[in-house]
Amino acid sequence: MRSFWPIYKRELFAFFVTPLAWVLIGAFVVVQGMHFFVLVDHFSSSESIAGDETPLSAFFGNTVLHYMVLFVLIPPMTMRLFAEERRSGTIETLMTAPVSSSAVVLAKYAAALTTYCAMWSPTLLYLVILSRADPAGRLDTHAAASAYLGVLLVGAGYLAIGVCASALTRSQFLAMVCTALVLLVFFILGVGEFVTREGTTMHDVCAYVSVWSHMNDFASGLVDSRRLVFYATTIVLPLFVATRAVDSWRWG
Amino acid sequence: MIRVSHLTKRYGAHTAVDDVSFEVGAGEVVGFLGPNGAGKSTTLRILAGFLGASAGTVTVAGHDVAVDSIEARRCIGYMPEAVPLYPEMRVVEYLRFRAELKGVPGARRRAHVDDALGRAGVLDVANKTIGHLSKGYRQRVGLADALVARPPIVILDEPTAGLDPNQIRETRALVRELGREHTVVLSTHILSEVEACATRVLLLHKGKLVAEGATERIRAMRSPTAVDVTVHGDAGVAAEALRAVDGVASVDPVAAGGEDPRVKLRVKLGGPGVDGAEGRALATERCVAALVRVGIGVREVRAADGSLEDVFAALTGDTDDTSRADGDAASA
Numbered sequence: 001m002r003s004f005w006p007i008y009k010r011e012l013f014a015f016f017v018t019p020l021a022w023v024l025i026g027a028f029v030v031v032q033g034m035h036f037f038v039l040v041d042h043f044s045s046s047e048s049i050a051g052d053e054t055p056l057s058a059f060f061g062n063t064v065l066h067y068m069v070l071f072v073l074i075p076p077m078t079m080r081l082f083a084e085e086r087r088s089g090t091i092e093t094l095m096t097a098p099v100s101s102s103a104v105v106l107a108k109y110a111a112a113l114t115t116y117c118a119m120w121s122p123t124l125l126y127l128v129i130l131s132r133a134d135p136a137g138r139l140d141t142h143a144a145a146s147a148y149l150g151v152l153l154v155g156a157g158y159l160a161i162g163v164c165a166s167a168l169t170r171s172q173f174l175a176m177v178c179t180a181l182v183l184l185v186f187f188i189l190g191v192g193e194f195v196t197r198e199g200t201t202m203h204d205v206c207a208y209v210s211v212w213s214h215m216n217d218f219a220s221g222l223v224d225s226r227r228l229v230f231y232a233t234t235i236v237l238p239l240f241v242a243t244r245a246v247d248s249w250r251w252g
Numbered sequence: 253m254i255r256v257s258h259l260t261k262r263y264g265a266h267t268a269v270d271d272v273s274f275e276v277g278a279g280e281v282v283g284f285l286g287p288n289g290a291g292k293s294t295t296l297r298i299l300a301g302f303l304g305a306s307a308g309t310v311t312v313a314g315h316d317v318a319v320d321s322i323e324a325r326r327c328i329g330y331m332p333e334a335v336p337l338y339p340e341m342r343v344v345e346y347l348r349f350r351a352e353l354k355g356v357p358g359a360r361r362r363a364h365v366d367d368a369l370g371r372a373g374v375l376d377v378a379n380k381t382i383g384h385l386s387k388g389y390r391q392r393v394g395l396a397d398a399l400v401a402r403p404p405i406v407i408l409d410e411p412t413a414g415l416d417p418n419q420i421r422e423t424r425a426l427v428r429e430l431g432r433e434h435t436v437v438l439s440t441h442i443l444s445e446v447e448a449c450a451t452r453v454l455l456l457h458k459g460k461l462v463a464e465g466a467t468e469r470i471r472a473m474r475s476p477t478a479v480d481v482t483v484h485g486d487a488g489v490a491a492e493a494l495r496a497v498d499g500v501a502s503v504d505p506v507a508a509g510g511e512d513p514r515v516k517l518r519v520k521l522g523g524p525g526v527d528g529a530e531g532r533a534l535a536t537e538r539c540v541a542a543l544v545r546v547g548i549g550v551r552e553v554r555a556a557d558g559s560l561e562d563v564f565a566a567l568t569g570d571t572d573d574t575s576r577a578d579g580d581a582a583s584a
Contacts, residue, residue, distance in 0.1 A: 006352040010338070017340050089336030093397065096300040097353045098326040250304040 003099035004107045011081070011111030020080075024073050025119045035065050036126050040133070055130055056140060060147040061219030067190075067211055070158060071183050077115060078162025079176040081108045082246075086170045091249070101246040105239055109163045116155045120148075143221035150218025153227070154211055157234030158183055164238035167245040186211060253278045253405055253435045254299060259308035261294050268294040270459040271308070278404075281431035283450030283467075284439035291459040292439035293333055296409050299437065300330035313404060326355065329398035329434075333409040335391050339383030343374055343393055346382060347400050354401035364400055372396035373422065388419045395426070406430055408438040412445060424448045446470070478520045478556040479536050480506060484549035487515040493546045494519055499526040499535030514551055 015021040036059060043055050060066060085091040094104065131139035158179075165178040190210030196203040207213060214227050254276040261269040269291040276282050284292045297303040298310055301317050301324055310317045315324035338346060347365045356364050369375045372395040377385060382393060391414065398406050411427065412420045427449045430436050440446060446453050446467060453470045455463040483490045491503045494517065501522035505515060521535045536553065543550050 002355060003353055006349055010341075010349050013345075014338070014340060089332065089334050090338060091336075092297075092302050092332045092334075093330070093336055093350075093394075094353075096302050096325055096328070096330045096332075097350070098322045098355060099353065100322060250302070 001100070001103050003097070003103045004110075007094075007099070007104060007107035008110050008114075011108050012114060015111060015115045020076070021115050021118070024077060024115075025122075028069060028073055028119050029122050031065070031069055032123055035059065035063075036123075040129075044133075054140070054143075056127075056143055056147065057216075057219040059126070059219070060150065061212075061216035063215075064212070066151075066215060067187060070155065071180065071187065073119070074116075074155070074158045074162055074183065075176040075179040077112050078159055078166050078179060079172045080166070081112065081163055082166040082242075083170055083172040083175045086249075087172070095246075095249070101243050104246060105163065105167070105243045109160060109239060109242075112159045112163065113156055116159060117152070120151055120155075140221065143219065146221045146223050147215075147219045149223065150215050150227075153218075153231035154214065157231045160235045160238040160242075164242040164245070167242040253280075253313055254437065255309075255311040256295075256299070257309055259295065259298065259310060260306050261291070261298060261303065262306045267459055269298070269305075272456070272459075272461045273308075274454055274461060274464060276435060276437060278435055279431065280452055281427065281436040281438070281450045282452045282454060283446030284437065284454050284456060285441070285443065285446050285470075286439075286456035287441055289458075290441075290456040292441075292456055293409055295456070296330075296407050296437065296439055297332075300328055300407055301325045302330075302332075326401075327403055328405045328407055329401060329403040330407045331394045331398040331409060331411065333413065333439075335394035337382045337390060337393060337397075340381065342379055342381055343385070343396075344369070344378040346393065347396055350397045351400045354403075356401050364402065367402075368396040368400040371399055371426070373426075387414050388416065391415060391419070391423070395423070399430075404435060406434045406436045408436065410440055411438055412440070412442075420445075443470075477522065477532065478518055479539070480516055480552075480554045480556050481519055481539065481543070481550065482514055482516045482552040482554075483543060484514050484551050485547070487517070489546055490515065490543060490548045491517060493542045493548065494539055497535070497538045497542045499523050499531070499538065518556065 036055075039055050039058050043053075043058070082091070085094060127139060127144055161182050162175070162179040165182070166172075166175040169175050169178065186209055189206045190212045192202065192206035193210045193213060196206055208226070208230065214230075217224055217227065256275070257273045259269055259272045260267065272291075272295060284295065286292050294303065298305050299312065299317070301321050304318060312324040313327040315321075315327065317324045341349070344365065347368055348361060351361045351364050351368075352358075369378050372392045374389060374392050374396055377389055377393075382390065385393065391411070395408070395411065398408065408427070412423050415423060424445065427436060427438060431449075431451070436449075438446075438449065447470070450467055453463075453465060453467055454461060455470075481490075481494070487505060491505070494500055494503045499521055501520040503520075504518045506518045519539060521532045526532060526535050540550055540553060
C-alpha cells in the first residue's frame, strides 16, 4: 500500500495538468450554476410553495438534472484510468514497479474521486448564498450535509463502475460507452419506479436502485441504511472486479 | 541472482517460450540474442514480473516472482522494449515519481534522481516535457528510470532499438559500465551488440534456448565460413582455379554484372584441415594466390558476413558442450 501515494499523486497530476479536469469542472459549474439560478428564481417568485420544499432539497433531489450531469461527466473521468495506460504501454512500467494491484486500483479510484469532489466544491458557495438570502440567516445544515453525503455516495459508486470498465478494456472509448451504459441501466430502472405497479417485485427492485429516490431522501436529510448498503456495494464490487482484472493481465 | 528453470509461456495454442532454463550470476552482463519473435521479450517480461509463466519457476535475488512478486520486483530495474513514458510529465517529475513508486525514501530521492539523470545522460533535458523529447532521449529516460532505485538487477529490452549510431555507441558503453555494479540482462537481435556489451550470451530461437556460452565462443562461431571474391576476367576460369584450391568447398557466382566485366563469386570454405578462423584465413590466402597465378585480376575479397542464421546453423549442428540437445532430450 506504500505505492498508493505516488500513484494517487501522479493520477491527480494527470487529471489537472491536462485540460480534461478543467473542461469537466467548467462544464459542471456552468450547468449547476444555471440550475441553481433557475431554482432560486423560481422559489423567490412563486407564492405558494409546498411546505417542505426548499431550494436545497430541490437542488439535490427531485431533479433529473443532477443525474444527467453525472451521466455525462463520470464516464470521461474514469475512461482513461487504465485503458490509456494499457494502450500506450505505460502499464508495463507501472506493474513492474513493486506495486500491488489493489494499491494501483485504489490510487486511481481515489484520484478520480478527489477530482469529483473538486468538481462539486464550488457548489458549497450556493449554501452560503442561500443562508445569506434567508432573512434569519438559517440553513438546514443537517439536510445539506446529508445531501452532500448522497452526492458523494452516488459519485463514488458511479466512479467505481467507471474504474472497473476502464480496467476491463484497452479502448478508452469502449470504457466510456460501457460505463455510460451501466449508468443508463440504473437510470432506466429508476424511471421504472414510476411506471411499474406498486407491490410488484419489479417495482421494489426499481425503487431500490433509483438514484432519483435516493437523492430525494438524502436531500431532505434522510440517511437510510439501505442506501448506504446499496452504494457500498456499487463501490466495493466494481473495485474488486477491477483488482482481479489487473491481476489477470499477467496471464493474458 | 536470477535462476530460471523449465520456464514455459503459452499464449493459447502458441508457445512463446518453451522449457527454458538458465542462471545469471551476480555481476554478469548477459545478452539474450535471437531473431524477432524468438521469445526474448516474453522471457524478460516474465523476469520483470509483468507476465506470469505458464509453467516453470523464476527466482530473482532469492524471491520467486510468482510467490513473492513485489519483493522480486523491488530488486529489478526494467526498461520495456517500447520505453513507454507519460508524455505529460517532465523528465525530472517522472523520475521522482518512479523513485517514490519504487520505494526510495524521501531523503535520498533527490540524490537518486540526480544520479540517474547524470548516468543516463539526460541532465540537459531534465525540465523538458517527455512528450517533446526525441526517441533517443526517451530511450535514455527509460534507462534512467531503470537505474533510479539502484536495483541490483537491470533488465533492458532492446536498449539500442531506434537509436542513431552515436547513441548506440553511448548506450553500449553505459551498459558495459553498468555491468560493474549491477547484474545486467539485455536483449537484442543484433549480433554485434551482444559482442560489444555482454560477457555471456543466451541464444533463443522459436522460444527455445538453443545455446549459451561466453561471448568469445559466439564471436568465434560468427567468423565467416565464406568469402565473396570479386574478379576481373573470365568467370569460368576463375571458378575453375578456385575449385582446385585446397579448402574450398564450393564456388557459386553471386552477381554477374552484364556489361560489367567484374564477377562476384561466393567461395564457401571448408573441408579437412579448414576449421577455425586461422584455417579459413589461410584458405583465403591460397584462393587469392591461385587466382593471380591464372591471370585473373582480383578486385575485392570480402568476408561474407556471419549472420545470426549462420551462428544458429553452426550451433544447432554442433554436438559440443554449447549444444543443449542433451538437455532437451532429458526433459522430453
